[in-house]
Amino acid sequence: MSRAKGNIAEDKACKFLDENGFMIVERNFYSRFGEIDIIASKDEVLHFIEVKSGLDYESAIQNITPSKLRKFIKTIHVYMKKNTLDVDFSVDAIVVTPNDIEFVQNITF
Known part of the structure; x- marks a missing residue:
């Protein structure tokens, strides 16, 4: 996925969170992991929150692999x-598809 598409999905996810009573603390925090x-x-x-x-x-959520989750x-x-x-x-994911946004809380493997 391109960075531009990722930014669009993240913007939609932030809007979803805001509409559901969340306060955005930070976006795109990087570490060496x-x-x-x-x-x-x-x-x-x-x-x-990991945004996919x-x-x-199904195709979006499958991109959260055990390796990715460990690094996260x-x-x-x-x-x-x-x-x-x-x-x-809480370790969560938001899946953005053309017609829906799904919030998955407490993801584990």
Whole structure:
């Protein structure tokens, strides 16, 4: 996926989160392990969100591999340490398709 398409999907995801009571804390946080697309907060829980887009839900969500998830979690730990945070958090995904946005909370493998 091109960076431009990724930005469009992330913008849609941010709008979805805003409309559902989340506060966007940061976008595109990078560490040597990878990137966190969106960091948002709601009800005193920090949500670390990977945004995936595709023509359908299945093709998009399959791009979150166990390896990708491990790197994502390492990046979360870098963010938490860098910002001296000890808060509840959730590892989430938002899947953006042409006709829908799906919010998947607490993803694990």
